[in-house]
Amino acid sequence: xxxxxxxxxxxxxxxxxxxxxxxxxxxxxxxxxxxxxxxxxxxxxxxxxxxxxxxxxxxxxxxxxxxxxxxxxxxxxxxxxxxxxxxxxxxxxxxxxxxxxxxxxxxxxxxxxxxxxxxxxxxxxxxxxxxxxxxxxxx
Amino acid sequence: xxxxxxxxxxxxxxxxxxxxxxxxxxxxxxxxxxxxxxxxxxxxxxxxxxxxxxxxxxxxxxxxxxxxxxxxxxxxxxxxxxxxxxxxxxxxxxxxxxxxxxxxxxxxxxxxxxxxxxxxxxxxxxxxxxxxxxxxxxx
Amino acid sequence: xxxxxxxxxxxxxxxxxxxxxxxxxxxxxxxxxxxxxxxxxxxxxxxxxxxxxxxxxxxxxxxxxxxxxxxxxxxxxxxxxxxxxxxxxxxxxxxxxxxxxxxxxxxxxxxxxxxxxxxxxxxxxxxxxxxxxxxxxxx
Amino acid sequence: xxxxxxxxxxxxxxxxxxxxxxxxxxxxxxxxxxxxxxxxxxxxxxxxxxxxxxxxxxxxxxxxxxxxxxxxxxxxxxxxxxxxxxxxxxxxxxxxxxxxxxxxxxxxxxxxxxxxxxxxxxxxxxxxxxxxxxxxxxx
Numbered sequence: 274x275x276x277x278x279x280x281x282x283x284x285x286x287x288x289x290x291x292x293x294x295x296x297x298x299x300x301x302x303x304x305x306x307x308x309x310x311x312x313x314x315x316x317x318x319x320x321x322x323x324x325x326x327x328x329x330x331x332x333x334x335x336x337x338x339x340x341x342x343x344x345x346x347x348x349x350x351x352x353x354x355x356x357x358x359x360x361x362x363x364x365x366x367x368x369x370x371x372x373x374x375x376x377x378x379x380x381x382x383x384x385x386x387x388x389x390x391x392x393x394x395x396x397x398x399x400x401x402x403x404x405x406x407x408x409x410x411x412x
Numbered sequence: 413x414x415x416x417x418x419x420x421x422x423x424x425x426x427x428x429x430x431x432x433x434x435x436x437x438x439x440x441x442x443x444x445x446x447x448x449x450x451x452x453x454x455x456x457x458x459x460x461x462x463x464x465x466x467x468x469x470x471x472x473x474x475x476x477x478x479x480x481x482x483x484x485x486x487x488x489x490x491x492x493x494x495x496x497x498x499x500x501x502x503x504x505x506x507x508x509x510x511x512x513x514x515x516x517x518x519x520x521x522x523x524x525x526x527x528x529x530x531x532x533x534x535x536x537x538x539x540x541x542x543x544x545x546x547x548x549x550x551x
Numbered sequence: 552x553x554x555x556x557x558x559x560x561x562x563x564x565x566x567x568x569x570x571x572x573x574x575x576x577x578x579x580x581x582x583x584x585x586x587x588x589x590x591x592x593x594x595x596x597x598x599x600x601x602x603x604x605x606x607x608x609x610x611x612x613x614x615x616x617x618x619x620x621x622x623x624x625x626x627x628x629x630x631x632x633x634x635x636x637x638x639x640x641x642x643x644x645x646x647x648x649x650x651x652x653x654x655x656x657x658x659x660x661x662x663x664x665x666x667x668x669x670x671x672x673x674x675x676x677x678x679x680x681x682x683x684x685x686x687x688x689x690x
Numbered sequence: 691x692x693x694x695x696x697x698x699x700x701x702x703x704x705x706x707x708x709x710x711x712x713x714x715x716x717x718x719x720x721x722x723x724x725x726x727x728x729x730x731x732x733x734x735x736x737x738x739x740x741x742x743x744x745x746x747x748x749x750x751x752x753x754x755x756x757x758x759x760x761x762x763x764x765x766x767x768x769x770x771x772x773x774x775x776x777x778x779x780x781x782x783x784x785x786x787x788x789x790x791x792x793x794x795x796x797x798x799x800x801x802x803x804x805x806x807x808x809x810x811x812x813x814x815x816x817x818x819x820x821x822x823x824x825x826x827x828x829x
Contacts, residue, residue, distance in 0.1 A: 594732075
């Protein structure tokens with residue numbers, strides 16, 4: 274069984290996140306990447322801000338690179354904190370919430386990044402995507 | 413009526429391109445951007461090469477920036493030709509086929525970029541996406 | 552009717568901003584971009600600092616990318632605040648005042664970025680440019 | 691007498707280039723920079739391709755950096771030629787025609803870069819800008 278998620282699975286994650294964004298009335302940029310941080314699917318909803326094309330992808334990639342959700346990085350990247358400057362490494366990372374790991378039986382298979390709302394909204398929509406990842410895979 | 417395509421329209425373009433890629437048996441990276449070159453939707457099919465995550469997006473953006481399909485650039489960017497060196501401008505462009513404009517009644521509303529197969533395959537799949545753009549819009 | 556502003560409109564915005572800068576005696580860099588963040592007109596007044604060639608353009612582009620005036624970003628990008636680190640995304644953004652949206656009937660058609668004075672001066676000059684955008688267009 | 695051109699002079703250069711572009715019916719991006727390669731004025735005419743926002747500025751800056759018109763670089767930057775790879779230095783240069791020096795009594799005071807047409811058209815429009823530089827200055 275390959276470690277990384279398939280396109281079909283990524284589409285399921287994206288669809289669930291998009292449905293949540295519609296439910297809360299906040300247009301979003303939603304990116305799903307594989308276990309190497311490479312983009313699999315992306316959608317920008319009508320009226321979602323353009324800056325988040327980049328930020329949503331960076332959030333997903335950051336989660337993969339750090340093997341952590343991005344909200345775990347906020348505190349430790351502040352001025353004076355241990356990882357101050359982390360964002361300028363690895364081609365550019367993001368240290369605020371909205372990037373979450375997609376895992377199956379303890380293995381990271383990808384990540385989702387959501388951006389365009391408040392950080393709390395971004396995290397709510399990302400979590401809806403995470404919950405939609407099929408938990409088993411036969412092939 | 414806004415000049416740029418909507419998410420729903422971009423999804424229709426992506427779906428048609430993906431169907432064509434499946435039909436010819438070549439996994440692809442497919443990107444659709446708006447009339448300013450900003451990504452709207454993207455999908456990487458299973459087994460499509462990762463390098464094309466970037467190339468497909470650049471092809472779509474190049475078509476917007478040049479207001480031309482990218483295959484029109486191949487000849488004029490060769491060593492000795494008029495625009496040799498074009499690819500290193502504007503944040504990085506692509507000068508081989510697979511990027512095509514999405515137009516409606518003469519107005520550019522977006523672009524599609526396809527990458528991972530031969531250039532001929534990329535162009536065939538992109539053309540399928542172009543053909544799927546709804547020609548009228550009521551809203 | 553295209554969504555984005557024309558060169559003639561951008562020139563009117565630039566002229567009004569420049570007149571205000573002369574009135575307050577502060578040489579400025581003034582950039583006007585379209586609704587995709589692409590530069591339309593620019594002027595650097597004699598004795599205006601060179602660093603603002605870049606900053607004024609980034610302010611205009613940031614307003615487009617965030618769909619907000621740049622002064623709205625100051626608070627939320629401070630250390631400890633929600634979007635700390637925003638400036639390092641999307642090719643480089645600016646989070647202090649002087650970038651403002653150009654809108655017509657609720658649609659963003661472009662943005663102006665002004666830089667070289669104090670932030671208050673930059674905002675005053677940008678606002679003069681915003682006020683000069685023709686509100687209707689016949690063609 | 692300062693070596694660099696003034697805003698007023700740059701505006702005269704831009705206006706003449708723009709008039710020539712209108713005369714030949716080719717919408718252009720026109721950039722005028724000072725003797726340090728820093729942008730002074732810029733205009734993108736309606737329907738001019740977006741890629742040339744960057745290319746026109748690079749042409750002007752390249753002319754300053756090399757102290758040569760950019761068409762002088764085409765031959766010497768080809769594969770196998772002496773300066774192959776020049777374009778990747780100094781933040782990115784351009785080696786095709788359309789960038790020309792603005793000089794007064796043997797001193798370089800700035801440069802003009804024009805892009806969006808054929809190279810021959812770009813050079814014709816740039817030359818019109820060069821011809822419009824006031825030859826004397828009293829202040």
